Amino acid sequence: MSNSKRSAFPLLVRTVPCFAIWGSVTGIVKADETLESIESRPGYIGSPAIGSSEPFFENWDQGGLGLHGTLSVAMDGTVLMFGRGGGKDIHEIFLRRSEDGGATWSERQQIGKSIEMDWKSLGIGPYDGKGWGNDKHFAYATLGTSVVDENTGEIMVFMTSLHPVPFMYKSRDHGKTWKLEKIVLHKDSRGFLPSPNPAHGPGITIKHGPHKGRLLAASHVMPDYRKQGGDQNSYSNAVYSDDHGKTWHSSEPFPLNGTGECGLVELNDGTIYINTRTSARKGNRWIAYSDDSGETWRDLHEDDELFDGPPDIYGCKAGLLRLDRDDCDVLLFSSPDPSLPEKQNRANVNVWASFDGGKTWPVNRLIKEGPGNYSWITQGRKGTPSEGFIYVRSIEGGLARFNMAWLLQPDDKKAGKYAFAKDAPIGKNLARIGPDSDEFVLPPRHSYRMQQKPPFVKSxxxxxxxKISNDKLESIEAGYELVDPKAKGYVLPYKICLPGDEMKISCDVSSGSITVSLLDPKGKMIKTSEPITGGFKMREIVQWPNGFELDKYVATPVTVRFELGGNAELYAMRFDKLFWE
Incomplete structure (x- = not known):
């Protein structure tokens, strides 16, 4: 069922750094044009180098991809964009494939068809125009969420609606061909079958602990199929398989009714983090954790930053991703802009970033201005053409791909506006985490200046x-000096997510000195550097005594304290290489 005809990524919208020499892509991309001919055009950026520090962003307004569709990346790096309906055949399930990281895409390829359910015997009707019966599509099981078995390479797609059926479409050749196979689905402890539909994030393969290799996917249960207000009794959960997708078990219910569409990730210590929408109450996203690879849940709480919506009454499906790293827990979350009025709800899809496993979300950026709605997010595979890319798809906003350098680069344009937690709207009933909070952590970046927005210096x-004026300092306009050079003085910044293992300082110590101290999030001293002396320093590497290295603390929250002596002046702290580059 493979289709070898490929079309170039049309309707490109790119943002590049102001110092780049490229312009925008010129001319109209033709459907039969080769990638080589596109690459030869002035302005073609192509795939950024792996670990590139140059920002990269593009957006494809992919018409005709259907109402819902999850995103997955095969083990060979092929990006898979699934869809259902959206054409003359409302029961068609299809996908498009990209083998070059998203630069070009195959034509629409049919996977299969919806499966008609015996809704009378299942008790999920009647489809009489009342309640859920307003939509006859619920009488069919169709495209559900997807999961890639990272041990076998097999790609699986659930078949479900309000009620699942015991079948999955499976591919063993990176999404080229598909086969419908029967599976076993077990009910949960309340006697209900799970619904891992496409409004959930893609499944994961467990990498840690006694259940290593387990497949785990987000799902939910909707017991009151006949009632318009049935969301009050719905609840999130998960399904898991320990035999490579042949048999699926249901987790215990999420410990809060009124929840539903959700996403989950595995943190670096093996803990499962689940993040869910609530359809029955106002407020923010609800969070819980699992210590047994998704079987039970603990520590239920409402997130104090991630808004569930808009509108602030019914919530919205969001995307959740953990970057594939062994040294830290960087999470990304995609959702519409919560600050828009209700008549514009579900527009302006943004991506939030957390550098501490979802405890705080200090930065977000607009992906595309305009209609957005439900969103899905995934990432490329190491060692493949997709490496380094993050992919975000929304129902109405198209498909975007970008890298972390773009996500964290400030930009004054409407498409790509940069905001920190203190500026991010949240639920009206919850406290904001901003610079006035001890929980506030600045995200990793190449340069921290003594005078910047958001502020770097706390006290x-x-x-x-x-004020300073020095052409060598690359537009740095301010620094710190001592009020009384005969006494010691300190500059204490806000907490930062330590960006890298080599810290550099821009300063002019003259005949004075500067030392740097590293403190943990609670303010406990970790280590103090060797003194920096000897005049002007453009990028002086901070040296640590007794063989101490920063690598253990990279991508974790820390506080850096500067001690000035004599007539020393401090201008900036720099990291030439960030931890994901």
Whole structure:
């Protein structure tokens, strides 16, 4: 069923750094044009180098992809964009494939068809125009969420609606061909079958602990199929398989009714983090954890930053992703802009970033202005053409691909507006995490200046801000010096997510000195550097005594404290290489 005809990524919208030499892509991309001819055009950026620090972004307004569709990436790096309906055949299930990281895409390829259910015997009707019966599509099981078995390479797609059927479409050749296979689905402890439909995030393969290799996928249960207000009794859960997708078990219910569409990730210590929409109450997203690879849940709480919606009454399906790293828990979350009025709800899809496993979300960026709605997010595979890319798809906003350098780069344009937690709207009933909170953590970046927005410096002792003018300092306009050079003084910044293992300082110590201290999130001293002396330093590497290295603390929240002595001046702290580059 493979289709070898490929079309170039049409309707490109790109943003590049102001120092780049490229312009925008010129001319109209033709359906039969080769990738080589596109690459030869002035302005073609192509795939960024792996670990590139240059921002990369593009968006494809992919018409005709259907109402719902999850995103997955095969083990060979092929990006898979699934869809259902959207054409003359409302029961068609299809996908498009990209073998070059998203630069070009195959034509629409049919996987299969919806499966008609015996809704009378299942008790999920009647389809009489009342309640859920308003939509006859619920009488069919169709495209559900997807999961890639990272041990076998097999790609699986559930078949479900309000009620699942015991079948999956499976591919063993990276999505080229598909076969409908029967599976076993077990009910949960309340006697209901799960619904891992396409409004959930893609499944994962467990990498840690005694259940290593388990397949785990987000799902939910909707017991009151006949009632318009049935969301009050719905609940999130998960399904898991320990035999490579042949048999699926249901987790215990999420410990809060009124929840539903959700996503989950495995943190670096093996803990499962689940993040869910609530359709029955106002407020933010609800969070819980699992210590047994998705079988039971603990520590239920409402997130104090991630807004569930808009509108602030019914919520919205969101995307959730953990970056594939062994040294830290960087999570990304995609959702519509919560600050828009209700008549514009579900527009302006943004991506939030957390550098501490979902505890705080200090940065977000607009993906595309305009209609958005439900969103899905995934990432490329290491060692393949997709490596380094993050992919976000929304029902009405198209498909975007970008890298972390773009996500964390400030941009004054409407498409790509940069905001920190103190500016991000949240639920009206919850406290905001901003610079006035001890929980606030600045995201990793290449440069932290003494005077910037959001502020880097939290407090000072015997130090004052001074204006400077030095062409060597790359537009840095302010620094700190001591008020009384005969006494010691300190500059204390906000917590940061430590960006890399080599810290550099821009300063002019003259005949004075500067030392740097590293403190843990609670303010406990970790280590103090060797003194920096000897005049002007453009990028002076901070040296640590006794063989101490920063690598253990990279991508974790820390506080850096600067001690100034004599007539030293401090201008900036820099990291030439960030931990994901």
């Amino acid at each position: 000072v002792q015997n130090a004052r801000l001074i």
